[in-house]
Structures are given as structure tokens and as C-alpha cells.
Amino acid sequence: MTPATNAAKPPIPEPILSAKDVNAYFNAFHAVRGVSLDVEPNSVTALIGPSGCGKSTFLRTLNRLHEEIPGARFEGEVTLEGENIYGRGMDPVQVRRKIGMVFQKPNPFPSLSIYENVVVGLTLAGVKDRRLLDETAERALKHSALWDEVKDKLRAPGTSLSGGQQQRLCIARALAVKPPVILMDEPTSALDPISTARIEELLGELKKEVTVVIVTHNMQQAARCSDRTAFFFMGELVEYDRSTRLFTNPQDKRTEQYITGRFG
Amino acid sequence: MTFQDVYAKLDARRTIVNRLMLGLLGLASLVAILPLVFVLYYVVHRGIQGLNLSFFTQLPKPVGETGGGLGNAVLGTLVLVGLGSAVGVPIGIASGVFLSEFKRSRFAPWLRSAVELLAGVPSIILGIFAYAVLVVPLHGFSAAAGALALAIILIPTVAKTTEEVLKLVPDHIREAGLGLGLPRWKVILRIVVYGSRSGILTGVMLGVARISGESAPLLFTALNSQYWPRGLLAPISSLPVQIYTYAISPFDDWTQLAWTGSMVLVLFVLVANLLMRAILGGKKA
């Protein structure tokens, strides 16, 4: 069933995140079909493919957000650092604290300040130590390359920032809870070219400390910013390889057709 | 005729229509505001003469004696509205949150129909309900029954506005909360509801303003009383009922008290509204 090109090349000896034969459904609709994919620690992995091929759905199975949709169903196994996140007794809330997410549309929480937005994952988990919160906020904002722009107006509403700044705020918010893995679903598709470039730069910085899995429609972006790229087509993982190789020397006909712009 | 000519003609027409429509809008706004201005002016004009400290501190005097006030009615309205809100607001907000955040639950359509029906029931009928469940079994009119009637009037208003306000929060905000590793109840209460608190409070304010002026459902629940409030199980006076009683009385000083009572009631609602707006407006900016 699984095509030969599906396996990671070269194999990843100690993946931080590993999906095994993942199937995802919306009621009877089979959206993700038997996807197995290993993610290398401290890397950026890009998921590409035509619209509707199941990239977002697959991504959302990786932090158990898929199951929040009514009628959604999941089969398979996903391990984070060797532990099955769908295992018995695993709490999705705990899983999501370790696997953060950044969405397509910047979505700072309404009527929270910039500062409150960044540390909300901690404050709502009961952290009260001001020093710790202040340090975390500064670190996360510096890490997401937003600190210099907002350090004088941390009390301003998060929604008062520009779209690109809001998206970096959302990245800071995800970073603040220190997840080892961050998933990003087309984080730049609602942004202007300059904001996009800033976030692309950021990816290179981020991977020193976290592992990033990013869905993108922008093939230049995938080629520029990712270490590995996975090409999805009609719910299946068609090809998964080092980005340098996948974009220059695709093994599958469909991959080649897609990256040369012949469909999708 | 060239294109330029056609466009010039169209532009001239568009400008005129534009001005005309703007004028009509202005006129409509004026017509909408006018009653408010007139009511305020007239009520204050007639009411201000009777306004003094004893209005708030004294009981009504029997016919023939001069002076006296509506202190018991002012206090009674505060008690009834406070008690009704204390019961109605939490239930209303909780219902609204349920309708918005658990709309797929099997119970939601029932609750929604109930809320919509309740919103459409005339307040006097809700008074009859309170009469049947509290006045009849307890063998007497009571503040508690009045407060219950007001609470029931408040619930659908608050529930509907809460639901509408929460529905404006896009789903991806909720997903972002879940994605941070927050449990669903915290996402709902601390992010969705907290983020919408100004909208919810506006709904609460409108509801409270409405029940402050209700008289019909109080007529056969709280009834009226010439004394200071004497507990929740005794009849209690309220401004709307007292105004009703005194306004139709043939005595001049009673009618004056009714006017002053009306002024106090209207100003209370107005000031509460403006205060709330000022507080929330300041927060939002």
C-alpha cells in the first residue's frame, strides 16, 4: 500500500516525533490515509501538497486537536520522544502543552494585553511568580523577534499590533510554555512579504531550541526554510526527503508535477 | 455624447442622491432621539420640584399630611432588582455560555427554544408564574416572589445577548487556547467569556435597566407596602408600582411624588448605563 518513496531518506535514527500509519476521518470521509512520518529533532519539516490533500488534518493529529472536531476519528500511533500520545491514560491537554501550535490566521486572545497574551499559557496553568512570568515573556518575545517592537507597550492590547506582529505574538505565546515541538499551519499565508520574511528568518533561529513542523503552500518557503519536506497528495504521503533533494530531484512523478507547478 | 458627458451626468445625479440619503438618515436619527429628549425633559421638569432629601429618607405620608417621601419604594426597587439580578444574571450568563459553547449538545436546541419562548412571553404572564409558585403556596405577596418574576424576565435577555456576543468569537481562538494545552473549561471561561466581558456586561445592563422599570409582574407578586421593607416574605414597595399608584391618585402631592419617582427611576437607569459605558469604554481603547 505505502509507496517505497514514503519512508524518510536518509532514515532518522532518533525521531522526536513519529507518526505510524496515521488515518484520520471526518465522519465517513477518509482524509489522511496511512501516513507514517518521522521528524528529526531540532529541524524544520515542511508539509506541502495541493489544497485539500490533508496537510492540516495530519498536522492536527500530531497534537490531538483533530479529535476536537465533531465527527472526527483517528487511527494509528503518534509518539513524542518515544511515548505514544494516543496511549491509554494520555491526557490531550498534557500532549498539547508539549506540542504547541500556530495557526494560519494570527489569533491573539481578545482583550488581553501583549504581555498577558504571551504568558497566558502559564498564568492559566496557575503560575503566579511574577519574576518567572516576566522572564518568560521577555525570552519568548525575544525568541520570536518581537521584543524590540513591543517592549515599551507590553500593556497594549494584543489585537492592536499589525498582522505580522500578531503572528509573532502567537509564536511567542506558543514558545512561552516551552514545548519541544511546534506545529505551524500556513503561518505566513495571511501576511505581507516583509512579515513573511521575518517569520522565515525566525524558523532558522527557532530550531536551535524547538522542532518545527510547518504546513505551507509556498514552495520557495519550503525549499528555503525547511530541512525536510513531505509531499502529500489526496490524503497520502507521497514523498518525504531532504528538501534540497525533494525540490531538485523528486523521485515520484506526482511530486515532480506538483513542484513544477503542473497541478495543485 | 461622449463618455465624459455620460459620467458627468451620472456623477451629478449620484451626488444629489447621496446628499438626499444622508439628509434622510439624519432625519431618521433625529426622530429616534427626539422621544428620549422629550421624556427626559418632561420627567425632569415635572419631577425636580419634589426632589429633596426626604424623598429618599421618608415614608409616604397619609393624605392630608404634607411632606413624606418614597424612601421605601427606592429601597424596595434596589432590593427587588438586586435580588432578581443576583438570581437571573448568573443563570442567564450560564445559559448563554451553554448555548454558544455546547451548541452541538442534544440539550441545546431545547434550551434555545425555551429561552426564545421566554423572551417572547409578556412580563405580566411571568408575574402570574411567580404568583403561582411562590405567592399561592406561601399564602401571601412577598419580595421574594417579585424578585423571582424579575429574575425570570432577566434570564432570556441576558442569555440571548451572551450567546450572540460569544458567537462572535471565532473558533480559531478556542483552538488556539486548546493548542496551548489549556483544558476546555478554562478556554471557555478565561479566554472566550473573559475576552467578551464588555459585551456580556452590556447585555446585563440592558436587562437590569428593563427590570428596574417593570411594574406589571410586581403587581401581584411583591404588591406594594407603606412600610420599609420587612423581609423577603413580606410585600415590598417598588418605584414602578408606587408611581402607578400615585400617578392615578387625585391628590396633588401624591402626583408630585410619582413624578419625582419617575425622574429618579429614569435617571438611575441612565446613570447606570453611562457609568457602565464609561468604565468599559475606557477598558476597550
Ligand SMILES: Nc1ncnc2c1ncn2[C@@H]1O[C@H](COP(=O)(O)OP(=O)(O)OP(=O)(O)O)[C@@H](O)[C@H]1O
Ligand atoms: N471540519 C471538517 N469536516 C469535514 N471535512 C473536513 C473538515 N476539515 C477538512 N475536511 C476535509 O478533509 C480534507 C483535508 O482537509 P485539510 O484541511 O487537511 O486539507 P489541507 O491540505 O490542509 O488543504 P489547504 O491547503 O487548503 O489548507 C479536505 O477534503 C476537506 O474537505
Ligand SMILES: [Mg+2]
Ligand atoms: Mg490547511
